[in-house]
Amino acid sequence: MENVMELRDVNLSLGDFQLKDFSLDVRKGFVTGFIGGNGVGKSTTIKLMMNLLQPDSGSIRLFGLNYKEHEKEIKQRIGFVYDENIFYENLTLKEMKEIAKGAYDRWDDDVFHTYVKAFNLPLNKQMKTFSKGMKMKASLAVALSHDAELIIMDEPTSGLDPIFRRELLGILHELLQDGEKTIFFSTHITTDLDSIADYITLIHDGQHVFTKDLEEIRDEFAIVKGDKEVIDRDTEKEFISLEVSRYGFQALTANKQRVQNIFGDYVMLEEPTLEEIMFYHQKGVGSHV
């Protein structure tokens, strides 16, 4: 399978925060959802992908190219959606479009105007009068109007109302039809991913935890519930994190089959949501409550 983006052993220190030996393959033609708690390094990773930050060590390649020699070519091929600081606040969307048109070789005015109309955006008002959601839509309209092969979005659905969020997912679905486009986006709204993501990448504490497709996630992970008597020093090692209360225990495993073999009928297995998978990873391996 072809990768559009490859991060290899990327390290970066930013104050107290460290991105550690971060490696990731982003597959061509698929949607990858990037999840993790607050402050775990999602935006930092996305900035590295966009060459807005440079790694202390490791390599980042997009379309097989590195930024050092091919920045212009790489940027032409990416549509970037970000809600802060990319627009000059005093410009109108129309003026902004002229700048984007000059920057992108494959800019398409018709496509841009179709999105502007669909998103109900004013062309002649200063962008500083736009709401957060309107800024996000404007950013999206620009990102989708230059025939980008890879769309990278940092929390595109934050600040959007549920109706537009749904519309956005529809637009992304449409974009994917020809199998040539790839979408990578971070989100806190994990339920958006159930309907659109092919792969999920989980980051925690500056480290890549996993990249798996939704089927693998369903096959491997389970919420395990049972009497606390079945938990001891050996068996607790089977869990990513474990909560024990007076009434019993609840835990997450990344190896459903093994847990089934060990505990048999003594436990109940349930399919976890992405939010639960995130929650338990955040609590930490071997943690107890």
Ligand SMILES: Nc1ncnc2c1ncn2[C@@H]1O[C@H](COP(=O)(O)OP(=O)(O)OP(=O)(O)O)[C@@H](O)[C@H]1O
């Ligand atoms: N320029 C900087 N200098 C120092 N620390 C920074 C800098 N930029 C980010 N950080 C720190 O790096 C960590 C990761 O931040 P990042 O924005 O990547 O997290 P995130 O996963 O996107 O979080 P959120 O979901 O809250 O947006 C945070 O602890 C943040 O305070």
